[in-house]
Amino acid sequence: MSIRHERKDAMENRQLILQTANQLFQEHGVQSVSMHQIAKTAGVGQATLYRRYAHKGDLCFDILQQYGNHLVERIATYLDNRRLEPPLERLNGILEIWIDAIEEKADLIVAMASKMALDCEDGRGNFFLSPMYRMFRDRMSELILECIGPKAAQQKQPEPELAAHTLICSISPAGYFHIKNEKNYSKARMKEHYRQLCELLFRADGAV
Secondary structure, eight states: OOHHHHHHHHHHHHHHHHHHHHHHHHHHOTTTOOHHHHHHHHTOOHHHHHHHOSSHHHHHHHHHHHHHHHHHHHHHHHHHHTTTSOHHHHHHHHHHHHHHHHHHHHHHHHHHHHHHHHHOOSSTTOGGGSHHHHHHHHHHHHHHHHHHOHHHHTTTSOOHHHHHHHHHHHTSHHHHHHHHHHHTOOHHHHHHHHHHHHHHHHOOTTOO
16 A cells, blocks of 8 residues: 555545544534544544544644634635725624634634643644634734724724734633623624724724
8 A cells, every 4th residue: 555545544534533523522512522432433443543633632623723724714705705895894794703603613612722731732722823813813903904094003092913912812712701601691792792892992083
């Protein structure tokens, strides 16, 4: 068997494992699914599974990476299709997509973060080192600057990159769900709060 064929088989096994794990996580929740259950459902040996993934945190990381790549493409398409809309509307749109994403993948994010915090020293679980964080921060910074204008940015308005970073931090899963659950807010209400916050912070005088 050639090395090329072995690599193809390994890639196919990896995709099978990820698809199986993702489906089981959606049906039963991350905490309720065991590695043994994933291997059995996927039809692979446990040794094969553990050679690729030492624990569920690793699995969650890869699933979230795939989801993150899809999210980056979705944001790029969203901004391209709405490039003529006011910047504040585009900024609010990005935040709403981000809220939808963490609502959909909250269990995976929590499981990955808690496990990798204990077992990883390479920064893989650190969102702030990821390309997705950089993409969100860059796009949001650009939109914030477009909202407030270059002259305002040099005066007393928030510094765009810091403002973008602060918004991203405020929608981290732990902080987002803490205030949402404490106040018993719906997802729609949380989106409305962020829309109001952005209008308060970044709405230029006379903006529509």
